[in-house]
Amino acid sequence: MKTEVEIISGRTLDQGETVEEKLTEDYFKAVSYCELSEEDFGTLELSDGDRVKVKTEFGEVVVFAVKNKDLPKGLVFIPMGPYANMVIDPNTDGTGMPQFKGIKGSVEKTDEKVKSVKELIEVI
Amino acid sequence: MAEEAEKLVNVICTFCGSVCDDVQFDVEKYKGKKFCKLGGSKFSKKERIKSPMIDGKEVSYEDAIEKAAEILVNAKRPLLYGWASTVNEAIRLGVILAERVGGIYDQCASVCHAPGTLALIEEGVPGGSLGQIKNRADMVVFWGSNPMEAHPRHPVRYSVRAKGLLIKSRKDRKVVVIDVRKTKSANMADLFIRIKPGYDYPIISALRALIKGEEDAVPDEVGGVSKAQLKELAEMMKSAKYGAILYGLGVTQSRGRDRNIENAIKLIQLLNRHTRWIIWPMRGHYNVVGAGEVPAWETGFTYAIDFSRGYPRFSPGEFSANEVLQRGDCDAALVIASDPAAHFPRASVAHLKKIPVIQIDPFPNMTTLVSDVVIPSAIAGIEAEGTAYRMDGIPFRVKKVIDTDYWSDEEILKLILEKVNEKLSAEEVV
Numbered sequence: 392m393k394t395e396v397e398i399i400s401g402r403t404l405d406q407g408e409t410v411e412e413k414l415t416e417d418y419f420k421a422v423s424y425c426e427l428s429e430e431d432f433g434t435l436e437l438s439d440g441d442r443v444k445v446k447t448e449f450g451e452v453v454v455f456a457v458k459n460k461d462l463p464k465g466l467v468f469i470p471m472g473p474y475a476n477m478v479i480d481p482n483t484d485g486t487g488m489p490q491f492k493g494i495k496g497s498v499e500k501t502d503e504k505v506k507s508v509k510e511l512i513e514v515i
Numbered sequence: 516m517a518e519e520a521e522k523l524v525n526v527i528c529t530f531c532g533s534v535c536d537d538v539q540f541d542v543e544k545y546k547g548k549k550f551c552k553l554g555g556s557k558f559s560k561k562e563r564i565k566s567p568m569i570d571g572k573e574v575s576y577e578d579a580i581e582k583a584a585e586i587l588v589n590a591k592r593p594l595l596y597g598w599a600s601t602v603n604e605a606i607r608l609g610v611i612l613a614e615r616v617g618g619i620y621d622q623c624a625s626v627c628h629a630p631g632t633l634a635l636i637e638e639g640v641p642g643g644s645l646g647q648i649k650n651r652a653d654m655v656v657f658w659g660s661n662p663m664e665a666h667p668r669h670p671v672r673y674s675v676r677a678k679g680l681l682i683k684s685r686k687d688r689k690v691v692v693i694d695v696r697k698t699k700s701a702n703m704a705d706l707f708i709r710i711k712p713g714y715d716y717p718i719i720s721a722l723r724a725l726i727k728g729e730e731d732a733v734p735d736e737v738g739g740v741s742k743a744q745l746k747e748l749a750e751m752m753k754s755a756k757y758g759a760i761l762y763g764l765g766v767t768q769s770r771g772r773d774r775n776i777e778n779a780i781k782l783i784q785l786l787n788r789h790t791r792w793i794i795w796p797m798r799g800h801y802n803v804v805g806a807g808e809v810p811a812w813e814t815g816f817t818y819a820i821d822f823s824r825g826y827p828r829f830s831p832g833e834f835s836a837n838e839v840l841q842r843g844d845c846d847a848a849l850v851i852a853s854d855p856a857a858h859f860p861r862a863s864v865a866h867l868k869k870i871p872v873i874q875i876d877p878f879p880n881m882t883t884l885v886s887d888v889v890i891p892s893a894i895a896g897i898e899a900e901g902t903a904y905r906m907d908g909i910p911f912r913v914k915k916v917i918d919t920d921y922w923s924d925e926e927i928l929k930l931i932l933e934k935v936n937e938k939l940s941a942e943e944v945v
Contacts, residue, residue, distance in 0.1 A: 404664045492765065
C-alpha cells in the first residue's frame with residue numbers, strides 16, 4: 392500500500408545537537424526517520440520501528456516511520472540531512488536554492504533496511 | 516566555590532546565528548554553562564579528525580597544504596565552498612584565494628537564506644537589530660521559522676519572553692507563528708496559523724490587499740487560511756507599534772523562494788505607512804552573515820561569485836554551488852566549515868564524489884568520506900579567535916580559551932595561499 396504525500400525537511404533539536412558528529416549512531420538516529428500524520432500512519436498499517444520507503448521523481452530512501460499527531464494528513468517531515476536529500480528537488484529555478492520543502496512523493500511500508508550514513512554516500 | 520569559579524570563562528557561542536554572548540565555559544571539565552542544547556553540544560568533547568590526511572593516509576600539515584595548493588592550481592575552475600562556521604579573518608583569505616585561483620566562491624547561505632539576499636537586491640531591507648526587537652517589538656511573527664529547535668535562546672533573549680526598554684513582560688508582546696506544521700515554536704505563540712505548503716506568496720498578497728483596504732480582492736480562503744483569520748492577522752499587524760517578521764527556511768526553501776521574501780518586504784513597506792515594522796532572516800550558522808559580508812567588502816557580492824575571468828561576477832543561477840555541481844562546472848572543490856555531502860541534494864553530491872576535494876574542518880563528517888585531502892582545524896570560539904557577525908550584523912570577537920595543536924582556519928588558509936602564490940609565480944616565470 393502506498394500513500395501520496397508532500398515532503399518537507401527541516402531542523403530539529405536532535406539533528407542540530409549531533410550535526411558535528413555525523414558519523415555517529417546519535418546522528419543516524421536524529422536524521423533517518425520520517426514523521427507521518429496519525430491518519431497516514433494508520434492507512435499504511437505501520438507500527439513503531441517500521442520502515443517506509445519515501446519516493447519522489449528525484450530519488451528514493453528507506454527511513455524509520457514515526458507518528459506525529461500534529462501533522463496534517465498528506466504532509467510528512469524528514470529532518471534535514473542526507474536522508475531527506477535523497478528525495479528533495481535539486482532544481483534551483485535559477486536561484487541557487489534547491490527545493491528542500493514541499494516536494495510531491497509517496498510513502499510505502501517496506502522491509503528494506505535503513506542504510507547507514509556511510510552506506511548512503513556509497514549509493515550516490 | 517572559588518576554585519570552581521576560576522575554571523569558568525566567559526565565552527561567545529559559535530553555533531547558531533544568535534551568537535549568545537552571555538555563556539560560560541569550564542575549560543577544565545570542557546563543559547558549557549547557560550547554553551541551549553545546540554550550544555551545549557558545540558562546547559562539549561566529540562570525535563575530531565586526528566591528523567591531516569591525503570587519500571586516507573596521515574601526513575603533516577605542510578604536506579597536506581602542499582597537496583591542497585597543487586589541486587587548486589591545477590584545477591581550471593575550483594569551487595571554494597562553506598565559510599559559515601568560521602571567522603571573518605579566515606573568510607577574507609578564502610576570498611583572496613578564490614580570486615587568485617580563478618575559482619568560484621560560494622557559501623552556506625546559498626542553501627539557506629540567500630533567496631532573501633535576492634529579494635533585498637530588488638526591494639531593500641527594512642531591518643533592525645535584535646536589540647531593537649527586544650526593546651521595542653510588541654508583535655513578532657515567526658514565519659516558516661522554528662526558533663525553539665533552530666535558535667533555542669532567541670525567544671528568551673530577544674523575541675518572545677525578553678524584557679526590554681518598552682516591553683516589560685511577555686504580556687506586552689503578541690507572538691504569531693505561521694507554519695505548515697505545528698512546530699515546537701507554535702506552542703509559545705498567542706496565535707498559530709497553519710498554512711498549506713507553498714502558499715506563502717498568496718497569503719502575503721492577501722495580507723497586502725487587506726491592509727490596503729481592498730478586502731473584496733481576497734477570496735474566502737487563501738492557502739488553507741480563512742479570510743476571517745487573515746483579517747484578524749492584518750488588523751493585529753496594523754495595530755502593532757513596532758512589529759517584526761522573523762522568517763526562516765520555511766519561506767526560502769519552498770515554492771516561491773526569493774519571491775516570497777520580496778512580497779513580504781512589500782508587505783512591510785505597506786505596514787510602514789501605518790506603523791513601524793521590520794523584517795529579518797533567522798540566520799542559521801553563527802557566522803553565515805560574515806560568509807556573505809566579507810566577500811562583499813571586495814566584490815560587492817555575498818555568494819555565488821565567479822572569478823574565472825579575473826574579475827567577480829555574481830549569478831546564482833550559474834555560480835551557486837548546487838548549480839555548479841549539478842552541471843559539472845567545477846573540477847575541484849575546497850570545502851571549509853561545512854558539509855555539502857550531507858546537506859546538498861544527491862544530484863550535487865554525485866559530482867562532488869567525482870572531483871578532487873579538499874576539506875578543512877574540526878570534525879569528521881560526510882564530506883570527509885569523499886575528500887582526497889583532509890585538513891583538521893581548531894574550533895573557532897574555543898581553540899581559535901576571530902570576528903563573527905551575529906544574525907543582525909553586529910560583530911563579536913569570539914575567543915580562544917584552550918590551547919591546541921590544531922591549526923586555525925586562518926593559519927591553514929594563509930599557508931595554502933602562500934603555496935598557491937609560489938606555484939602560480941613559478942608558472943608565470945616559465
